[in-house]
Amino acid sequence: MKKNVIILGLLFSYLFTNGQDLGEIHGDFNLNLQSYLEDASINAVAADEVIRNNSYLNILFTRNNFTAGVRYESYLNALLDYDDDFKGNGIPYRFATYSTSGLEITAGNFYEQFGSGLIFRSYEEKGLGIDNAMDGIRLKYKIGNGINLKTFIAKSRTYFTYADGIFRGIDAEIDLNQAMNLTSKTKYILGGSFVSRYQQRSNPLFELPQNVGLYAGRLNLINGGWNYFGEYAYKINDPLNSIQQENVNYASGSAFTSSLTYSKKGFGITAEIHRADNMLLLSDRDRIGKAYILNYIPTLSKPHAYSLLALYPCATQAMGELGFQLDIFYKINKGTLLGGRYGTKLNFNVSRINGLNSGNSFLNDNQDHTPILISVIDEELYYSDINLEINKKLNKKVRYNLVVANQTYNKDFLEGKTPGEYGVINSTIGVLDISYKIKKGHSIRMELQTLMAKQLETASKKEEGDWVMGLAEYTISPNWFFAVQDMYNYGNEDVSKQLHYINLNVGFIKGANRFEIGYGKKREGIFCVGGVCKLVPSSNGLNFNITSSF
Amino acid sequence: MKKILFIVLALSINISFIYSQERSLPNIEVKTLDGNSFNIQELENNNNPIVISFWATWCKPCKKELNNIAEVYEEWQEETGVKIIAISIDDTRSMSKVAPYVNSSDWEYEVYLDSNSDLKRAMGVSTVPHTFLLNGKGNIVWDHRGYIDGDEDELYEKIEELGK
Numbered sequence: 258m259k260k261n262v263i264i265l266g267l268l269f270s271y272l273f274t275n276g277q278d279l280g281e282i283h284g285d286f287n288l289n290l291q292s293y294l295e296d297a298s299i300n301a302v303a304a305d306e307v308i309r310n311n312s313y314l315n316i317l318f319t320r321n322n323f324t325a326g327v328r329y330e331s332y333l334n335a336l337l338d339y340d341d342d343f344k345g346n347g348i349p350y351r352f353a354t355y356s357t358s359g360l361e362i363t364a365g366n367f368y369e370q371f372g373s374g375l376i377f378r379s380y381e382e383k384g385l386g387i388d389n390a391m392d393g394i395r396l397k398y399k400i401g402n403g404i405n406l407k408t409f410i411a412k413s414r415t416y417f418t419y420a421d422g423i424f425r426g427i428d429a430e431i432d433l434n435q436a437m438n439l440t441s442k443t444k445y446i447l448g449g450s451f452v453s454r455y456q457q458r459s460n461p462l463f464e465l466p467q468n469v470g471l472y473a474g475r476l477n478l479i480n481g482g483w484n485y486f487g488e489y490a491y492k493i494n495d496p497l498n499s500i501q502q503e504n505v506n507y508a509s510g511s512a513f514t515s516s517l518t519y520s521k522k523g524f525g526i527t528a529e530i531h532r533a534d535n536m537l538l539l540s541d542r543d544r545i546g547k548a549y550i551l552n553y554i555p556t557l558s559k560p561h562a563y564s565l566l567a568l569y570p571c572a573t574q575a576m577g578e579l580g581f582q583l584d585i586f587y588k589i590n591k592g593t594l595l596g597g598r599y600g601t602k603l604n605f606n607v608s609r610i611n612g613l614n615s616g617n618s619f620l621n622d623n624q625d626h627t628p629i630l631i632s633v634i635d636e637e638l639y640y641s642d643i644n645l646e647i648n649k650k651l652n653k654k655v656r657y658n659l660v661v662a663n664q665t666y667n668k669d670f671l672e673g674k675t676p677g678e679y680g681v682i683n684s685t686i687g688v689l690d691i692s693y694k695i696k697k698g699h700s701i702r703m704e705l706q707t708l709m710a711k712q713l714e715t716a717s718k719k720e721e722g723d724w725v726m727g728l729a730e731y732t733i734s735p736n737w738f739f740a741v742q743d744m745y746n747y748g749n750e751d752v753s754k755q756l757h758y759i760n761l762n763v764g765f766i767k768g769a770n771r772f773e774i775g776y777g778k779k780r781e782g783i784f785c786v787g788g789v790c791k792l793v794p795s796s797n798g799l800n801f802n803i804t805s806s807f
Numbered sequence: 808m809k810k811i812l813f814i815v816l817a818l819s820i821n822i823s824f825i826y827s828q829e830r831s832l833p834n835i836e837v838k839t840l841d842g843n844s845f846n847i848q849e850l851e852n853n854n855n856p857i858v859i860s861f862w863a864t865w866c867k868p869c870k871k872e873l874n875n876i877a878e879v880y881e882e883w884q885e886e887t888g889v890k891i892i893a894i895s896i897d898d899t900r901s902m903s904k905v906a907p908y909v910n911s912s913d914w915e916y917e918v919y920l921d922s923n924s925d926l927k928r929a930m931g932v933s934t935v936p937h938t939f940l941l942n943g944k945g946n947i948v949w950d951h952r953g954y955i956d957g958d959e960d961e962l963y964e965k966i967e968e969l970g971k
Binding site: 281283284285287315317319322324356368369370373374378380381383405432444446477479482484486514516518519520521522523524525526527529553555556557559560561562584586587588599602604656658690692694697698699700702732733734735738764766768769770771804806807 | 830831833834841842843844865866867871878898899900901903904906907908909910911912913922923924925928929931932933934949950951952953955956957958960961
């Protein structure tokens, strides 16, 4: 017996020391606890559970060309702003992948995007409750010089289960310069993709297509500081499952996006246009809601990070919109009158999004409508934003960021209200953000924000009016931060709603661990992170977060 | 009994030896600003340290961190040979603003695009900014979440420690 143990021990020792690479295990953890107190003044409700929890643990194992991973998710119960269907604990994400000689094989869950995502994007954005991971088989293959293929067959995750549709997809990308040994200065990249959803027919009245196909083609040209990207996408008719004749739409869908960029030292410009018509891809044609969306039409406006600039945020209308955006970046050189000692950075941004000419394409026995390709004047305005940001370092201690903006927000349309209820809100916003370095490691940062809102007199309901916001943050690098902020709706015509939304936050950071505790009142509204938005309910209470990785 | 104890001890030392080895970069491809694919494992800097910083054009503290480092980057490079890699996690909403922002800001960093967060996920990054320090062998030896004014001093101390 002893002998065996010793032999075994030696064998293990041999394996462990000489075999060397046993692989690596890494992961990250995220805990979010929130308590809810009732506050009638902001319609915040107390949760029966008192405390709610969303937590995640990711574990990845890697050895040479092999990787396997799992994610444990815990919703006990999910935070109030999450869909109720996120319920309980489980391991909804697990995968194994390996690659050999240019071929990569994944079984289980994966995230993937074809082109810019117009016909297919599977991704996660935990803060917004989005996770449409695929479950199935994916292959990626590099066919020699500059040709890449991706293909999959899979179902899409919704909450702790999978939506009804089965998806098949293939994407090919070719770098012409590499593939054909071109010596041209201009780089040409071509791509094409096809995605199809199978879902059994279940409508008693109408012949709905069981296989719905989408395809897209794209082109990317790059030359020095120039970069052009364009993609066109098409979707065959995909009527929603309804037994009401007037709701059944047999029109096909389409979308395009196009951007032209030029940049050089100290200067950059980007001009973009996009159009979407009937271009919502759902993982289950019978269900509506963000958990079922499987393509991505990015919002064509600047993602704002200051709270009053994001008070009235833009949201993409995949069913039909036309948008333009222009960005100019410029750095005024140091040593000039306006540049000062360190230079001054400017970013001018303008975006405008309107509806399609008389709405999206529609086709059935009673109706046949196809909107004009490009139509701006006389169309319903959804959103516009014109803003200028000035970023400047004054001296070794002081740095500031100044933003002025004017936004137009079609509240009735974007929030699905009755036309004429709130109408269009026009707001002028100013933000000043100053950082001051007190001494080594110690800094203070202040934000002052103001929003002045205008609403048409004809609106039947009054919007909230003017706001101010102030924030003070004290940081001690590398470990601590303390912040206090107040958003005050002083301009509300209803005096009882002239509320203060005060929040206190303290955080401790050490290397890869971060702890944060906060207390306060949040207002109901749309919360946008990384280009997607969700409605968050009013809440009042304590929250505690941990993020950590190893 | 003693022998068994000895073996257990030897084994656990072996195990801890194996699992305490430094963390390496995942086998993930990102895109360069001029449209090429790049496997992040191919990063190299002549055995000098590398800093990888995850950022986005919409992330204020990320830009503050990289702008503050940009002012001292030349000095850092001369003293330690360090190279800074900025990984943008902007998705197709804001990806086209990355090159204009980087060039207009006059950053001298190598910039890559991770537009569907594949690298972000593989490296356990849940929020940006998140900064990793790699030693001369390309292994991760330190990482830090978030950025507050002055954090670059701590990062620089860690880089200097590697040189010793």
